[in-house]
Amino acid sequence: xxxxxxxxxxxxxxxxxxxxxxxxxxxxxxxxxxxxxxxxxxxxxxxxxxxxxxxxxxxxxxxxxxxxxxxxxxxxxxxxxxxxxxxxxxxxxxxxxxxxxxxxxxxxxxxxxxxxxxxxxxxxxxxxxxxxxxxxxxxxxxxxxxxxxxxxxxxxxxxxxxxxxxxxxxxxxxxxxxxxxxxxxxxxxxxxxxxxxxxxxxxxxxxxxxxxxxxxxxxxxxxxxxxxxxxxxxxxxxxxxxxxxxxxxxxx
Numbered sequence: 001x002x003x004x005x006x007x008x009x010x011x012x013x014x015x016x017x018x019x020x021x022x023x024x025x026x027x028x029x030x031x032x033x034x035x036x037x038x039x040x041x042x043x044x045x046x047x048x049x050x051x052x053x054x055x056x057x058x059x060x061x062x063x064x065x066x067x068x069x070x071x072x073x074x075x076x077x078x079x080x081x082x083x084x085x086x087x088x089x090x091x092x093x094x095x096x097x098x099x100x101x102x103x104x105x106x107x108x109x110x111x112x113x114x115x116x117x118x119x120x121x122x123x124x125x126x127x128x129x130x131x132x133x134x135x136x137x138x139x140x141x142x143x144x145x146x147x148x149x150x151x152x153x154x155x156x157x158x159x160x161x162x163x164x165x166x167x168x169x170x171x172x173x174x175x176x177x178x179x180x181x182x183x184x185x186x187x188x189x190x191x192x193x194x195x196x197x198x199x200x201x202x203x204x205x206x207x208x209x210x211x212x213x214x215x216x217x218x219x220x221x222x223x224x225x226x227x228x229x230x231x232x233x234x235x236x237x238x239x240x241x242x243x244x245x246x247x248x249x250x251x252x
Contacts, residue, residue: 039126039129040129040130040131040148040173040244040246041129041130041131041148041150041246042131043131044131044148044150052144052147052251053147053149053153053154056147056149056154056249056251057153057154059162059251059252060154060155060158060159060162061158063162063165064158064161064162067161067165076202076203076204077202077203078200078201078202078203078213079164079165079200079201080199080200080215081105081164081167081169081199081200082105083101083102083104083105083169083197083199083217084101084104084105085101085217085219085227085228086100086101086104086113086219087219087220087221087226088113088219088220088221089113089114089221090124090221091221092122092123092124092127093113093117093122093128093219093221094127094128094194094195094196094219094220095116095117095120095122095127095128095132095133095195096113096114096116096117096120096122096128097113097195097219098133098171098195098196098197098217098219099111099116099120099133099136099137099140100112100113100116101169101197101217101219102137102168102169102171102197103116103137103140103141105169106141106145106167106168106169107140107141109140111140116136119132119136119139119140120132120133120135120136127193128195130148130173130244130246130248131148133171133195133248134146134147134148134171134248137171137248144251145168145250145251145252146168146170146171146248146249146250146251147248147249147250147251148246148247148248149246149247149248149249150245150246151237151240151241151245151246151247152245154249156233156236156237156240156247157201157212157233157237159247159249159250160198160201160214160233161201162249162250163198163249163250164198164199164200164201166250166252168250169197169198169199170197170198170247170248170249170250171195171196171197171198171247171248172195172196172197172198172216172236172239172240172247173193173194173195173240173243173244173246173247173248174193174194174195174196174236174239174240174242174243175190175191175192175193175194175239175242175243176191176192176193176194176225176239177189177190177191177239177242178191178235178238178239178242179196179218179229179231179235179236179239180229180230180231180235181218181220181224181225181227181229182225184224191242193243193244194218194220194243195219196216196217196218196219197216197217197219198214198215198216198236198247199215199216199217199228200214200215201213201214201215201233202215212232212233213230213231213232213233214230214231214232214233214236215228215229215230216228216229216230216231216236
C-alpha cells in the first residue's frame with residue numbers, strides 16, 4: 001500500500017514538473033473581446049462543440065497520464081515533425097500558408113495558397129477566421145481530425161504533446177509581439193494577429209525542475225520573421241492569449 005502511494009505521488013510530480021499547470025489560461029476572454037471571439041469561432045459554445053471539447057480533453061488527459069509513467073525523474077525528450085516550411089504569398093495569407101504546411105505534411109498533397117484562401121474565405125480586411133481554417137483542414141483531410149479550443153478550456157502543453165505524438169502539427173493563433181522572432185518590433189508596437197504552426201516539442205529536467213519548449217514554423221511574408229523558431233510553451237500560451245485565445249489541436 002505504501003509503495004503504491006509513493007508511485008502515485010511520483011507520477012503526479014512528473015506531470016506537474018514536465019508539463020506545468022500554468023500552461024492553462026485562468027481567465028476567460030474579457031467582455032471587450034467577446035465579439036472577436038465570436039467571430040473566430042461562432043459555434044464555440046454550442047452544446048455539440050462543448051461536448052466534443054470535453055471528449056478530446058479526456059483523451060488527452062488519459063494519454064498524458066500514460067506517458068508520464070514512462071518518464072523518469074532525470075530525463076529529457078521530445079519530438080519534431082518534418083513539416084515543410086512555406087512562406088505566405090501575401091501579407092494576409094498566414095492562414096492559407098499555415099494550412100498549406102499542415103495539409104502537405106498530413107495528407108501529402110501540396111495545395112496552392114490561392115486554393116486554400118478561397119476555401120478559408122480569407123480577405124485582406126479580416127484575414128482568416130479560426131473556424132474557417134479548422135473547417136478547411138478537416139474538409140481536405142476528410143475527417144474531424146482537428147478542433148479549435150480556447151486556452152481557458154484546455155492545457156496547451158498537453159495538447160501539443162498529444163498532437164505531435166499523433167503526427168499532427170497544430171495551429172497557434174497568436175499576437176506576434178510575444179514571439180521571439182518579433183523582438184525587433186519597436187517599443188509600443190502592439191503586434192498583430194497571426195498564425196504559426198507548432199511542429200514539435202522538447203522537455204528537459206534537472207532533478208525535479210523541468211522546462212518545456214515548442215518549435216514552430218512562421219510563414220510571415222517578411223524575411224525578418226519567416227522561418228523556424230523555438231519558444232517556451234508558456235510564452236506561446238501568452239502569445240495565443242494576447243490574440244483571441246484559440247489554437248487548433250488534433251482530436252486523435
